[in-house]
Amino acid sequence: EPEVTQTPSHQVTQMGQEVILRCVPISNHLYFYWYRQILGQKVEFLVSFYNNEISEKSEIFDDQFSVERPDGSNFTLKIRSTKLEDSAMYFCASLVAAEQYFGPGTRLTVT
Amino acid sequence: GQQVMQIPQYQHVQEGEDFTTYCNSSTTLSNIQWYKQRPGGHPVFLIQLVKSGEVKKQKRLTFQFGEAKKNSSLHITATQTTDVGTYFCAVPLSGNTGKLIFGQGTTLQVKP
Numbered sequence: 001e002p003e004v005t006q007t008p009s010h011q012v013t014q015m016g017q018e019v020i021l022r023c024v025p026i027s028n029h030l031y032f033y034w035y036r037q038i039l040g041q042k043v044e045f046l047v048s049f050y051n052n053e054i055s056e057k058s059e060i061f062d063d064q065f066s067v068e069r070p071d072g073s074n075f076t077l078k079i080r081s082t083k084l085e086d087s088a089m090y091f092c093a094s095l096v097a098a099e100q101y102f103g104p105g106t107r108l109t110v111t
Numbered sequence: 112g113q114q115v116m117q118i119p120q121y122q123h124v125q126e127g128e129d130f131t132t133y134c135n136s137s138t139t140l141s142n143i144q145w146y147k148q149r150p151g152g153h154p155v156f157l158i159q160l161v162k163s164g165e166v167k168k169q170k171r172l173t174f175q176f177g178e179a180k181k182n183s184s185l186h187i188t189a190t191q192t193t194d195v196g197t198y199f200c201a202v203p204l205s206g207n208t209g210k211l212i213f214g215q216g217t218t219l220q221v222k223p
Contacts, residue, residue, distance in 0.1 A: 031208050043154060043199065045210040056210055091153055095208060098144075102153040 002026045004103035006092050012109045016081050021106045023075045023092030031095035034067065034077045035102075036060070036088040043091065049075065082110045113138065115202055117214030125222050130187040132217035134200035142203065143183045144211070145174060149196040154213075157185075190221045 005024045013019050025032050034046040047057040047067055054067065066078045075094075079086055087110045093100040116135045124130050134143065142161040146154040158167055160176035160183060167174045171194075173186045187194055197218045201211040 033210065035211075042215045043148075043201075043211075043213040045212065048208075048210055050208070055208075056205065058210070098142075098159055098203065099156045100154075100211060102155070105153050 004092055004094055004101050006090075006103035006106050008106060009104065010107045010109070012111065013082055015084055015110055019079050019082055019108060021077045021079075021090050021092075021108070023077070023103055024073050025075055025092065025094035026096070026101055027073070029094035029096050029101070031055075032069070032075045033093040033095070033100065035091045035093060037091065037105075038088045046077070046090075079108075082108075084110050086110050113202060113204055113212050115143075115200055115212060115214040117200055117217060119217055120215060121218050121220070123220045123222065124190050126192060127189050130190050130194070130219055131184055132198050132200075132219075133182065133184045134214050135182045136202065137181070139180050140202055141180075143176060144201045144203065145183075145185055146199045146201055146213075147196050148199065148216070152196070154199060154201075187219075190219070192221050192223055195219060195221050 007022045032049045035043050037043045045058050047061045048055045064080045068076050089105040089107050091105045092103040118133050144159045145157040147157055148154045158174050163180050164178045165176040171188045175184045197216040199216045200214040203209050203211055
């Protein structure tokens, strides 16, 4: 069964550093999303992406965040200057027929 | 913005007991989805409810959408240890392709 993949599974970075989280959505899906989940809390929407542009973003998704689809398969989330409070699980998801398929997530730890 | 309240936050049951989690919205929903997240895992889609008063079953899981489309519930009959995890309701905004707003989740622990 096709699945969303994410790399790395765990990223440790120092405050102020840039990180890029990578996702490979399911190949025939057209809508892509990033969510984050701070440990023990609910899943929070960050951004949605369609037709090579952002279709919606949350208030969490400020100027420090950006997304790209650099080629036909990868979908990336960049955090320019990480803060301690960016520590969380980051999930990529892609959509077909109203169902969002989530990747396994990247655990980001900012020290 | 849109919020969905989910209760309880935690539920500990003995294996074989039933379990229910509830979601409530102050506004009428077009539809509602349910996801399961195993410990250390990612959310996995379970079901979408669209119609007022809709009831859907998946083996021991029963999902209901309220008549007013403002609340929903997930009921598990005769829980098993494999049911352990966090169950989230989620509301898609801006149509089915829009962002999902998740409830706070109910974490289910099942004692064997």
